[in-house]
Amino acid sequence: MSPSNPSSPSQPSPIAGRAAAGPSDDAAPAALTSRAPHVPADRLVAEMVPPPRFQSARFETYIPDPAQPSQAEAVQVLSSFAASIGGAASASGGKRRWFSKKPEAPKGPRGVYLDGGYGVGKTHLLASLWHATPAAPELKAFGTFVELTNLVGALGFQETVRTLSGHRLLCIDEFELDDPGDTVLVSSLLAKLVEHGVALAATSNTLPGKLGEGRFAAADFLREIQGLSAHFRPLRIDGEDYRHRGLPEAPAPFDDETVTRVAYATPGASLDDFPALLDHLSKVHPSRYGAMCDGIQAVCLTDVQAVPDQSTALRLVVLADRLYDREVPVLASGKPFDELFSEEMLNGGYRKKYFRAISRLTALARDAKQLTEK
Template identity: 85%
Template sequence: MSSTIASPSSATGSAPVTGQGTDRPVALTSRAPHVPADRLVAEMVPPPRFDTVRFDNYIPDPNQPSQTEAVKLLSGFADGLGDSAAGGRKRWFRSRPAAAAGPRGIYLDGGYGVGKTHLLASLWHATPAPPERKAFGTFVELTNLVGALGFQQTVRTLSGHKLLCIDEFELDDPGDTVLVSTLLGKLVDAGVALAATSNTLPGKLGEGRFAAADFLREIQGLSAHFRPLRIDGEDYRHRGLPQAPAPYDDATVERVAHTTQGASLDGFPALLDHLSKVHPSRYGAMCDGVRAVCLTGVEPVPDQSTALRLVVLADRLYDREVPVLASGRPFDELFSEEMLKGGYRKKYFRAISRLTALARDGKPLTEG
């Protein structure tokens, strides 16, 4: 019997997605959604996983004083955005003349799993401005917005904002470097405050991925917009938690898929192939209404392009708190040793960390 799987948030403006009932799980490989530009703009808010995060419920590691210091500095940053000064300058930057005001933003640098996205979303929530004057999105979502709206319209759309938060800030090619450098420069000129997270210091963006030296001016221009704030620590997603469950057999994964309302079921190789045919900006919409992702035959990804697409999917599933059950190889064997030593290694380690957390979330589904 068929049923309707509702989209996770009415704020997206997307229509409900029709899937199958518990006897027939939906297949992600059957979905190639169209995402209108107005949805991309409306969705520039913290994802569902971070709806309730605040500075007060961030739990600093007592052995890492930089985490406590980050909460204090970001709280002050948010408070400073509450008062506007002449020319759109905010109190946080008011101590020096506009021409020498220095960085217009905060850049949270640290390893995966130290709570950078929690802090970034907390800053968004704490900034005293209506949601339509604050924007939050990943670096990929920001570049997708430019692609959907065009550069000038994106500048006009975001220039009226008080704050732009950019999660997972990474430069993967020279085109993105020039695009984002120009965009952020114009937004800073318009008085927009910036905040970003990354695993790479601003001056090191692009290293190991393309000839960063050829675009040094743009990279240095990006770095000048931010005050780096280092956050040390170990991955909180696995701090003090039991080991992730080992992969299940195919029969268990298929049973859970058929008995869990809103679950999806796909063969892993077929899903990887499907991701190559859907733009990464649509991966979030592809997961609308999916309450568990079931995968059979997980195996190491064959190449870097496929690996990077899988990273984006892992991020969207993590944002939406969608548990994952899988058969085949464990998630820490997805990426080759060469990949884990290359320029995208931090993305791959983030994906492993997030998929492992989602696999832990999925274990209770096998016990029903």
């Protein structure tokens, strides 16, 4: 289930506006709760490129773990796959006419599915594939599963097919198998794109600590994307989460005073009360969370609490993804990030999303620690 709610104006966080916390009103940090941007559909399409964190990702910069030979093998397979895609555009300059004759789809697998746990570099490899494919940027698309479903919501199914059918490659990061409706929707979309000769690549996650069970993830993926099994080659990538490999534990939450002080002292920082931010997210469509973070250099949150319900939790996951993509550090007071989600949530159908959010927010919290030392 992708959370979707209509956008409506929201009041700024009272914490962000407290004059007593900073030297002047002009120096007050931004507030995410004051932002409800309108994002035109053409921007959603234009921004389907690897996020800032992976703009420089290349096969040459991926460092395989010597103890995990599947990682080095993945680089070789994906390099060959990129070369096989080619860069020729359609006759209409990349946007095939809706009633034009469909080209014959290539024989054999036309897609790859990267199957593995958290932090083994799947997104790095997916972005590297995008960069290595010899086609113009406007003929390649890269986005998360949620961003793709949001695009369909913004454009409509037929227009999304028309828009993407002239592409040479579509990369889908974090393919979700936990919502039947969205999975069928994307499966139908991919079937149409395969008919137009679009190459496909996707990643998904295996739950931490369940690698044996996780080896069935590829079978689950191929079963769920109905009728497309023949177009995907499963590619297993083993390993441990590089975000925690040899690194110290994430810093404990700070106190409200420290978080507020850092927000005022850091150019481009935002400052929000966490419960107020969760409420604000319910009033902004998730497809706009990226735009909501435009220009933000650090996110400061006070009074972090466990999220109250699943809809709120799913919206927070999307925000965490957008912040991680943009490498925005997160400094917080209150509960640590590994206590955001209840045991019921972590054992439920959306547990993959919640574990991913915890992993990414933990990495961003580690990045934010240096802000307190200035």
